[in-house]
Amino acid sequence: MTGSGTAREGTVAEVFWVFLRLGLTSFGGPVAHLAYFREAFVERRRWMTDAAYADLVALCQFLPGPGSSQVGMVIGLRRAGVGGLLAAWFAFTMPSAILLVAFAYGVAASGDVSGAGWLHGVKAAAVAVVAQAVIQMARTLTPDLKRIVIAAVGAAVLLVVASPVAQVGVIVLGGLIGWLWLRAERPETVRDLARVSHRSGIAALTVFTVLLVALPVLVALTDDPALRLTDIFYRTGALVFGGGHVVLPLLETQTVQAGLLDADTFLAGYGAAQAVPGPLFTFSAYLGASMESGPNGVLGASIALVAVFLPAGLLVVGVLPFWDRLRQAPSARRVVMGVNAAVVGILAAALYDPVITQGIISPGTLAIAVAVFVSQWWSRVSVWVAVIAAAAAGQLFL
Template identity: 55%
Template structure:
């Protein structure tokens, strides 16, 4: 079964319809993951009424908790709820393809940029990247840390990340943040929740979760044994996606550590690509298309 029940109603769409809707969003959704969440709400909660506000908030909260690109996961989940597994693939393809294609083209063209015009363009893209990251951090801080308790948790988590370069530090910050939130913020009344039912079997869920951990543990071993550059590239991307929480800009330190530190890419080329990723619509994680190219 691929039909989804939302607030007691069964509603389905064809994968082709889902693909067209998300392709339009992939061409028009500028502003990064926080903005994408707003675009999705306008499209699927307000306009199409595929899901209600409470259920959408639960879905966004779940995707923020999981590693990887939050806005892409929200879109993938909406496609899954609406048109089953093919709908999920259609949603991901439609939303991701436009920006991925543009960044591949930029990667091929970036090497041809030379002279004062090319240098000025790349320098401007790098400056844009710095400004956008600062604005995103400030915007998220105002929305997510409105009181002293949550601001204190955010500062403590930032200190953990800043003083440790290990990937496990992100996991530790999330665990400690959850415990601190349970202790300091439990007096706040939770918002009422809508009903979302995604008909994925327990076997499929456990199988995919097992594959996730097998790849996470096995790829570094395979990389050291094979010495293959292709495996090393796949492992770098997989580890960055599997260990980043918070989506969007949070992936930058992991990607920089994975690609700049080994000498695969210069700092200038890395920041230029990131600036270009800000200038195109769609998910920020398609920056990986530039890095891979």
């Protein structure tokens, strides 16, 4: 497999440094990450068009696992091949993973960060970033009344029934309505998200399936602690839809209720995971490091981290070649149009809950959110600068 087109468009080092900055500054959870990615790769660097980015988000919404990380993986793959995919994942993931492993070693003395002023500031900043992304994506993806209706219905459903199953249902419903109701746009130049051969795609899907089936069997046969840890986190990454916060209760079942970790340790890490940048799936590194029986520490963290993200990489590589071909058919294009409109509804619902409900908790947080929105809408202040300023304001005034 290669990057987009006949030659790679960039270098692995370039991908690494861009994603490292995002990994250090992307607060706010998966919805905010999509907004940060759009600002970084569509608006600022123009590595892809808004339409291609929307297609990519729609693809990753269909798949289980950490959606924002999968979007980043494909952007890295598109830019610099397989090395770019690995660089994007490593650079975006490692900052928060390292912070959480360090926190695991000092959890007893770290205290509760949930009430920290700087954390309220960055949550307020996320409100502004996500609001801007919803507005910009709505302009592109819901340009007519029919698609506005699809987005509005999707948002309404998710505000009433907030669950991962409902989110998947909204995406499926959006695609169905698009197929039946929308008129296919005239086919454009195919927007290759990234070139992946059918052979590579089938191989990735085969590895994904074999691991999902074989790991529990091997654990039952050997009772090996390392295999057990791998199975827990691989199965979590392979089967959880919705990503982000959705993974946390599932991991609680797999670790605390299984007797591998005490509840207080889990809850302390839960608070810390929301205070660091990057994907929430790096909470797995904290849990791996904190296991009461081996492997734990850095080894346990490494096993858990790789195992929970591996299904995401295999799935996105496996599905990409088939996604590109389906998109060219008129019926598939109508489905994608409907799905893209539904994605706007999903983002709009998420903007309200949890982004606004958790980010705007006082007049002070509202003021910070408005200030960040103005700085992003009417100027070219970098997102990470705005986030740091919001954190400082929160620490000083909240």
